[in-house]
Amino acid sequence: MIQIFRVDDRLLHGQVAKSWTRKYHIDKIMIVNTKVANDEFSKVTLCLAKPQNVELYFYETDSCYQALQMEEASENNTMLIVENFNDAYHVWEMIPYIREINIGGQRKKKETGALQIGSHVILQQSDLEICKKIMHRGIKMEIRQIPGEQEISLNRLVKI
Structure with missing residues (x-):
């Protein structure tokens, strides 16, 4: 079952790997990113x-539907990570039963x-529009780098 759905521009890094996998007792991490799925070095x-002790799998954004469905039905505790809000929206449409999205780092140039x-989250207008579409459907979007941080509710900051 997917325990946490995270949007993070660095995908997987030490902070995420240790703190979030401990909190949710994660067995498996799924990274959905077409570029990374096709790049052995990445x-x-x-x-x-x-x-x-955690398995790591990579999927292309357009071809992850079956893997997401299988993972949701499995007994694994799974963490799903995407890099950006376009991918988050695309993936969320495949698994609309997810009720919460965690936002990690989004360090784009401020437009x-x-x-x-x-200091770690900059949401462009295009990101905000996608977030509004998701939140309009009752999805909670919260910003936290690690579980021990104070949660910042995007739903409270942005009017939909």
Whole structure:
């Protein structure tokens, strides 16, 4: 079952690998990113951040539907990670029963009209529009780098 759905521009890194996998007793991490799924160097690099007893799988964004459905029905505790909000929306449409999305780092260059939340999250107007579509359907979107941080509710910050 998918325990946590995370949007993070760095995908998998030490902080995420250790803290979130411990909190949710994660057995398996699914990274959905077409570029990474087709780049052996990126996959090897991301595997270095994976905790020893956790499996790591990579999927292309357009062809992950069956894997997502199988994972949701499995007994695994799974963490699903995407890099950006376009991918998050695409994946969320495949698994709309997910009720919460965690936002990690989004460190893009700040454009006019962007919303900066703390030092690690900059949401461009296009990101905000996608978030509004998701939140309009009753999905909770929260910002936290690690579980021990105070949760920031995007639903409270952004009017839909």
